[in-house]
Amino acid sequence: RDVRCIDLNRNNQTVLDTFCDPATRPNEEQSCGFGPCATGWRKGPWSKCSRTCQTGYQRRLVECIQMGLVVPDSECGISLRPKSERFCNGHIHCFPCKDDYPKFCPRIMGTPDCMKEEYRKACCWSCGND
16 A cells, blocks of 8 residues: 555645654555455466377466455456466377277177277277377
8 A cells, every 4th residue: 555644734735744644554465364365366276288199288266356355257357367278188199099909899899898998909090099
């Protein structure tokens, strides 16, 4: 806050600081009492990438905080809001997807067996994994 010396006899007109008692000068900053006074963005940790290879995405919680409470984003300035989503793992290429058992794998295509981990890996192409 802006602290000024004023003359009460002259309609609260601002005067030089030398006309006021320095011992009675209030602080320019003060505690709010319940925690940080400032409003700001609180960012949570990034989630695990949605894909282990090729481009996936990550998300995180971003909240506007004022005096320790969540308030509408407009209170923090939406143009300053940190990103809550980002791309990840675009630099990691997936292994080539192929069927290890070309005679067996086409027979389980579209069946519940493709949901089993061992078949998904062995019959990558037939079970639609990349």
